[in-house]
Amino acid sequence: MDAVFTKPTIEYADIWPLVLVFAVACIGVVIEAFVPRERRFIVQTVLAGAGLVAALVGTVVVARDLTVHADGAARGAIDVEGTIAVDGPAVFFWGLILIVALGGVLLFAERRLEGGVSAFAGQAAALPGTEAERQASKIGLEHTEIYPLLMFAVFGMMLFPTANDLLTLFVALEVLSLPLYLLCGLARRRRLLSQEAALKYFLLGAFSSGFFLYGVALTYGFAGSMQYADINEAVRNDLSNQSLLLIGIGMLTVGLLFKVGAAPFHSWTPDVYQGAPTPVTAFMAAGTKIAAFGAILRLFYVAFGSERWTWQPMLWVVAILTMVVGAVLAVVQTDMKRMLAYSSIAHTGFLLTGVLGVQQASDLSDGEVTSMQAVLFYLTTYGFAMLGAFAVVTLVRDSSGEATTFARWQGLGRRSPLVAGLFAFFLLSMAGIPLTAGFVGKWAVFTVALSAGAWPVVIAAILCSIIAVFFYVRVIVLMFFVEGLPDGEVASVTRPSLLTSATIAVGLAATVVLGVVPGPVLTLAGHAGQFLR
Amino acid sequence: MNIQAYVVLSAILFTIGCVGVLTRRNAIVVFMCVELMLNASNLALVAFAKQHGNLDGQIAAFFVMVVAAAEVVVGLAIIMTIFRTRRSASVDDASLLKY
Numbered sequence: 116m117d118a119v120f121t122k123p124t125i126e127y128a129d130i131w132p133l134v135l136v137f138a139v140a141c142i143g144v145v146i147e148a149f150v151p152r153e154r155r156f157i158v159q160t161v162l163a164g165a166g167l168v169a170a171l172v173g174t175v176v177v178a179r180d181l182t183v184h185a186d187g188a189a190r191g192a193i194d195v196e197g198t199i200a201v202d203g204p205a206v207f208f209w210g211l212i213l214i215v216a217l218g219g220v221l222l223f224a225e226r227r228l229e230g231g232v233s234a235f236a237g238q239a240a241a242l243p244g245t246e247a248e249r250q251a252s253k254i255g256l257e258h259t260e261i262y263p264l265l266m267f268a269v270f271g272m273m274l275f276p277t278a279n280d281l282l283t284l285f286v287a288l289e290v291l292s293l294p295l296y297l298l299c300g301l302a303r304r305r306r307l308l309s310q311e312a313a314l315k316y317f318l319l320g321a322f323s324s325g326f327f328l329y330g331v332a333l334t335y336g337f338a339g340s341m342q343y344a345d346i347n348e349a350v351r352n353d354l355s356n357q358s359l360l361l362i363g364i365g366m367l368t369v370g371l372l373f374k375v376g377a378a379p380f381h382s383w384t385p386d387v388y389q390g391a392p393t394p395v396t397a398f399m400a401a402g403t404k405i406a407a408f409g410a411i412l413r414l415f416y417v418a419f420g421s422e423r424w425t426w427q428p429m430l431w432v433v434a435i436l437t438m439v440v441g442a443v444l445a446v447v448q449t450d451m452k453r454m455l456a457y458s459s460i461a462h463t464g465f466l467l468t469g470v471l472g473v474q475q476a477s478d479l480s481d482g483e484v485t486s487m488q489a490v491l492f493y494l495t496t497y498g499f500a501m502l503g504a505f506a507v508v509t510l511v512r513d514s515s516g517e518a519t520t521f522a523r524w525q526g527l528g529r530r531s532p533l534v535a536g537l538f539a540f541f542l543l544s545m546a547g548i549p550l551t552a553g554f555v556g557k558w559a560v561f562t563v564a565l566s567a568g569a570w571p572v573v574i575a576a577i578l579c580s581i582i583a584v585f586f587y588v589r590v591i592v593l594m595f596f597v598e599g600l601p602d603g604e605v606a607s608v609t610r611p612s613l614l615t616s617a618t619i620a621v622g623l624a625a626t627v628v629l630g631v632v633p634g635p636v637l638t639l640a641g642h643a644g645q646f647l648r
Numbered sequence: 649m650n651i652q653a654y655v656v657l658s659a660i661l662f663t664i665g666c667v668g669v670l671t672r673r674n675a676i677v678v679f680m681c682v683e684l685m686l687n688a689s690n691l692a693l694v695a696f697a698k699q700h701g702n703l704d705g706q707i708a709a710f711f712v713m714v715v716a717a718a719e720v721v722v723g724l725a726i727i728m729t730i731f732r733t734r735r736s737a738s739v740d741d742a743s744l745l746k747y
Contacts (some may be wrong), residue, residue: 233733243733282676282708289715293722300726311742317726318678321719322669325685328712329662330688336655336696386745529697549692 122531126194128180129201132173132209135275141164156233160224166266171213171502180205181228189647193279197342200279200351200413203643207491208276208409211498212402216245216269218502218618219398222520223261227515227612228509233257234392235301236309243306246384246544258301263292265398279417281331281341281367284410288327288370291406292320295399301390304474304516312390315551319383320373327370333363335416343418343546345623364419364426371414374407377433377467378440381460386450388456393517396452397505400459401498408494412487415470417646426545430467432574438464438579445586451508451519454586455501458545461583462497465560468576469493472563483566486640489559495545495628496552503622504541506615510534511606518606521593528595531608535594547580552629559637654695668688675737679720685714726735 124634127134141160150158181190181203191202226233235258237251258442271291300313310632335341337359338349350360369380376384388396441461448454472486511518511534513525517522528535544551557580564573627635661684668681690709697705731737 200722239729266697282704282711285708286711286715289719293718296726297721300729307733308744310726310733311744313726314675314730314739314742315745317684317723318669318675321679321682321723322685325665325669325682325689328686328689329692331708332692332696333710335693335705336699339696339702341708373653390745 122198126192126201129177129192129194130199132170132177132213133199133273135170135173135268136166136213136266136273139163139170140263140266140270141311143260143266147260147263155259156257158223158602159259160220161510163220163262163266164217166270167213167217169525171210171217174206174209174213177201178203178256181206184647188645190644191647193344193647198280198283199274199277200343200417200647201277202645202647204409204412204491204646207640207643208405209273210273211405211491211495212261212269215398215401215405215498215502216265216272218506218621219265219394220262221262221614221618222394222397222506222509223265224608225394225509225612225615228512228609228615229303231255232303233261234303234394234509235261236303236306239301252303255280261298261301264298268294268298268398269402272406275406279343279411279413281334281343281346281418283557284414285324285331287410288374291403292324292374295403298395301388301395302390302392305390308390310390312387313539314389316383323370323373323380325642326366326641330363330366330368330370332368333359337363343413346418347420347648350419359467360422362423364422365429367393367414368426368429370410371407372433375404375411375463375466376460377463378437378460380442381437381463384460385453385456388459389450390518393452393505393509397469397502398428400455400501400505404459404463404466405494405498408470408490412470412490415488417648420448427471430471431569431572432487434464434467434471435575436464437461438576439465439588442582442625444585446582446589448586449521451511451521451524451590452505453519454590455504455508458583458587459501461579462493462533462545464579465557465576466490466493466497468564468569469560471569471572472560472567478578479644483647484559484563484637486563486567487643487645488637488640489556489563491643492629492633493556493560495636496556497638499622499625499629500541500544500553502528503619503626504538506542506618506622506624507534507538509615510608510611512609513606521590522600522602523606524590524594525597525600525605526594527606530605537623539594540623541626542587542590544582544630548584550630552626555633557639576581612633651699655692658688658692658695661685661691673738673740675730675739678739679723679727681717683716683720714724 183190193200199355237256241247266605274287278287296317300310338346373380441457445457469490544553546632547557561573649746665681665684693705
């Protein structure tokens with residue numbers, strides 16, 4: 116074969132925020148090798164924070180320069196030889212992920228709560244309960260590798276919803292997952308739980324990515340190409356080998372639904388959310404879900420858009436099952452992080468309800484929202500509420516670190532009304548009470564699903580929302596209306612540094628603003644338009 | 649050339665890996681079974697590349713090898729830590745987090 120190598124064109128002007136985040140992650144690794152230990156913390160946090168802010172500015176710049184195409188529905192360009200699509204929704208996802216990641220960096224850098232050290236293990240290699248571990252925390256060792264790991268995860272998350280090619284999608288999936296597996300196992304306190312969470316997350320994650328990859332292989336076997344546009348073409352025209360396509364779609368879906376934590380692939384979620392260090396949980400709960408929903412939307416709308424009648428019934432069932440499992444199991448939880456994990460499973464179900472909606476703006480009358488708009492808005496509200504709620508969880512502590520059991524939270528509202536009030540507000544937003552962001556998000560996803568005729572899913576969603584209100588309100592009752600146990604058996608609020616306070620304040624402000632005046636963000640999400648095909 | 653045989657073989661390997669993950673107790677063996685699943689996918693990718701006459705699948709196989717290597721690094725690190733703590737690599741022993 117006489118192959119000629121042609122140099123690929125890479126449009127750096129479009130993808131530079133992505134490249135920047137990756138470069139910062141690599142520089143972070145180099146810093147670990149060359150900067151003296153005592154200066155690493157400050158250098159790493161400043162670098163990570165500055166890198167994320169610069170990438171955020173870059174995202175805004177890129178978003179303003181997107182090419183408008185003739186039909187007006189989609190803006191942007193397909194770059195790097197068809198592997199990365201930088202379009203309206205993609206830059207929206209970038210912005211959202213970067214904001215969540217900034218919150219993540221602030222929470223990672225919090226040192227006041229643990230009395231001068233971070234929430235991460237001083238020396239992960241030292242065995243729990245040994246002299247080496249005590250020594251490590253006595254001399255104040257810290258793992259500053261968490262910042263490059265976070266940046267690699269952010270890079271993967273940004274690449275995930277922009278991937279326009281199955282191979283890029285797979286690589287992005289792994290790049291976002293591998294650092295998170297490690298971060299989960301690095302808690303300073305309760306290290307056995309943390310290591311167990313990492314093991315479970317890793318083994319199940321690797322298992323699901325095996326399914327995902329086989330799905331990639333089968334879909335490639337069907338279409339003869341990895342690119343979404345070619346797959347869509349093949350789906351539309353090629354009627355042979357349907358079984359390859361169907362099994363391929365099924366297996367790809369397993370991998371993606373695992374990442375968002377949808378039933379029946381949700382079983383890792385509560386264990387990992389509970390065992391991981393809370394700053395990691397906050398970052399992961401918000402970031403992974405945003406990125407994975409971006410990937411799901413692009414894969415199903417762009418690559419399998421013509422095969423809608425095949426995957427839609429499957430997602431109906433998964434959405435209903437996810438909401439029921441999340442809402443019902445959250446009711447019986449007695450641990451705050453676990454309860455929030457099940458509530459995030461229920462949110463996955465609500466988001467899947469939105470995915471089932473109408474995609475084309477042209478199919479709708481004026482003023483109605485598209486599926487994309489609804490899901491983007493819901494992800495925004497969800498991201499801020501989760502970040503804020505988990506940030507509050509880091510504050511409530513007793514002598515053994517964070518106190519997450521319900522019993523320890525009894526009467527917290529009487530001892531620390533401000534913190535308990537903030538937590539209650541985040542819970543009310545997640546429950547979807549009017550005048551909070553969650554209400555507008557829920558309303559948006561339910562209406563798009565209704566207009567697409569998915570009324571059984573919407574009925575299930577409304578019933579599950581009612582169950583969800585019950586378990587959120589139960590926590591509020593526990594904090595404000597239950598007599599606290601004597602001192603020493605309850606947790607108290609530790610005063611955080613400015614970093615955690617800032618994260619909570621941003622989460623709070625976003626939740627209030629999105630609830631009271633949702634217009635601008637809904638317009639922004641609408642302005643993101645459709646995926647470029 | 650008949651590529652069907654290769655695809656069937658890859659499906660058999662994938663199934664063996666999958667069953668292995670579900671039934672074996674040792675975390676290392678579970679992990680090896682995951683690797684078997686990834687390599688089964690590689691075989692399918694290469695076979696389909698031959699069938700379609702383009703190189704996408706073969707290139708993907710190289711990427712998968714790199715990713716699998718990275719996964720080994722992370723995975724063995726996690727399994728090692730938990731083994732040193734618990735003196736056991738059984739996935740059944742790690743059961744503090746439940747319900």
